[in-house]
Amino acid sequence: MKAPGKQTISVGQLAILYVSFMVGSSVINVPNPMIQFAGNMAWLSIIVSAFMGMLLLSLVLYLFRCYPDDVYTAYLNRVYGSWIAGVFVVLFVLMLFLMFSYIILDIGNFFTNTMMVETPAYVFNALTIIAAAYAVHAGIEVMGRMFFLLMASMMVAVVVVIILAIPIARAEPLLPLFAEGFKPVLHGIYFSYGFPFGELFLFSVILPFVRKDSRQHAGKWMYAMTALSGLLLLTVIVITLTTLGPLAGDRKFSLYAVSRLIEVGQFLLGIEAVVGIALIAGSFMKATVVLFILNYVMSRFFNLDDDKLLLPVISLIAFLLSMTMFPTESELSFAVHVVWPLIVVTGTGPLILAALITFVKRRLGKG
Amino acid sequence: MAERVLVLILTGIALFAVNVSRIRRSGRRERWILMSFAVPALYLSVMYVADEDWLNLHDLANESIGRIAHLMVKWFEHS
Numbered sequence A: 001m002k003a004p005g006k007q008t009i010s011v012g013q014l015a016i017l018y019v020s021f022m023v024g025s026s027v028i029n030v031p032n033p034m035i036q037f038a039g040n041m042a043w044l045s046i047i048v049s050a051f052m053g054m055l056l057l058s059l060v061l062y063l064f065r066c067y068p069d070d071v072y073t074a075y076l077n078r079v080y081g082s083w084i085a086g087v088f089v090v091l092f093v094l095m096l097f098l099m100f101s102y103i104i105l106d107i108g109n110f111f112t113n114t115m116m117v118e119t120p121a122y123v124f125n126a127l128t129i130i131a132a133a134y135a136v137h138a139g140i141e142v143m144g145r146m147f148f149l150l151m152a153s154m155m156v157a158v159v160v161v162i163i164l165a166i167p168i169a170r171a172e173p174l175l176p177l178f179a180e181g182f183k184p185v186l187h188g189i190y191f192s193y194g195f196p197f198g199e200l201f202l203f204s205v206i207l208p209f210v211r212k213d214s215r216q217h218a219g220k221w222m223y224a225m226t227a228l229s230g231l232l233l234l235t236v237i238v239i240t241l242t243t244l245g246p247l248a249g250d251r252k253f254s255l256y257a258v259s260r261l262i263e264v265g266q267f268l269l270g271i272e273a274v275v276g277i278a279l280i281a282g283s284f285m286k287a288t289v290v291l292f293i294l295n296y297v298m299s300r301f302f303n304l305d306d307d308k309l310l311l312p313v314i315s316l317i318a319f320l321l322s323m324t325m326f327p328t329e330s331e332l333s334f335a336v337h338v339v340w341p342l343i344v345v346t347g348t349g350p351l352i353l354a355a356l357i358t359f360v361k362r363r364l365g366k367g
Numbered sequence B: 001m002a003e004r005v006l007v008l009i010l011t012g013i014a015l016f017a018v019n020v021s022r023i024r025r026s027g028r029r030e031r032w033i034l035m036s037f038a039v040p041a042l043y044l045s046v047m048y049v050a051d052e053d054w055l056n057l058h059d060l061a062n063e064s065i066g067r068i069a070h071l072m073v074k075w076f077e078h079s
Helices: A009-024 A031-066 A070-080 A082-115 A121-138 A140-168 A185-196 A199-203 A212-247 A254-261 A272-301 A313-322 A329-363 B002-025 B029-048 B057-063 B063-077
Strands: none
Touching: A009 A140, A009 A199, A009 A329, A031 A082, A031 A185, A031 A199, A031 A212, A031 A254, A031 A329, A070 A082, A070 A199, A070 A329, A070 B002, A082 A121, A082 A272, A082 A313, A082 A329, A082 B057, A121 A140, A121 A254, A121 A272, A121 A313, A121 B002, A140 A212, A185 A199, A185 A329, A185 B057, A185 B063, A199 A212, A199 A272, A199 A329, A212 A313, A272 A313, A272 B063, A313 B002, A313 B029, A329 B057, A329 B063, B002 B029, B057 B063
8 A cells, every 4th residue: 555645546536435435334224223313303313414514524625725645643743743643543543443343243233134144243244354454455546446336336226226115105204393302303413423424534534545636626526425425315214214104213224124125016026135235335335445544544653664564453353343342232232323423523523623723823824 | 162263263364365475574663563463453362262241442432432422312312
């Protein structure tokens, strides 16, 4: 893996990586808890979270304009000094380890709950981590090119399910509005800002890899892809609410549950297997992007010449974390639904503060 | 237990296979950094193989930020 500037991606590839990161695992994991928390107002929560995500994105892009060749950790160093930045980077790395392990666990859980219930989870966890490690080993350019096909197949699967589910959708479950007040909506915002919109700040690490000649368009693409991610999640939530009705909050992996209901004539049924694999491709892409960021940040932290040296050991630790962290599924649910959003909100703190400090410094002419 | 050991070995081989030459070429400093990662890897390996529920990374999150998160979510749920 080369340093930013040597290994580069186009702004289109950035958009592919970004959208796969944003909707990759969220399209399958977000709708069900969102509906559990916010009920039939989950659509409002996702809209508010998407706008909050765009505000955060504006800060990420502001810092990218101020420090165009520095990755996230480098400008933390500039703003806070090496000691405070070091503490932030260590916490950031722990957060990335958690995030990567949670995504891997989600993939294993999906398979063991739906399609391959007899197969042990370590099969999926190990295979996903090995595939992700090899993709990261190949480099960000290869990831950008490869993810185009995976992303396209996932998008086609999602759009096909949405279109085929429209005939069985009913509008009644969307009413009444605010039946339980505003707190459930806030709960939905808390969850969906943490997963996935707040997570977009991780792209501070990826942005310096964009080719210099196309950097001026990076912001536009990222705003557009954030809007697309929000729209896609919104559509999936609405279609889940309107097709599953009162059961929407109880059915895990909502889009997969919706796809099981689809039956066109007597010939098109059982499409959930194809849909499931396409959705898991999304989670795999997100896991790969997170592993890339984790590996890159650690290599920079230790100032290594060879950026691939730590990749196997990082992957092995993540595999072991995924196998040892949660004895029961309810503990994973607590960690992802309750604790993770606050970890993300806290994780964005140093970035928001860095943007503020940089802004004030520039205003005072010291930046 | 034997199954877990086998899973661990096979996963390790698959992950480290492409990096053997890199590790051989690496200098002393790089090797020390790699060795430092062996500590958490070993701890987690023993935990996995022995099927024990020892202190883990998510416990760190749950015991620190998790308490605040729990209070917040309780407040959201109390309508």
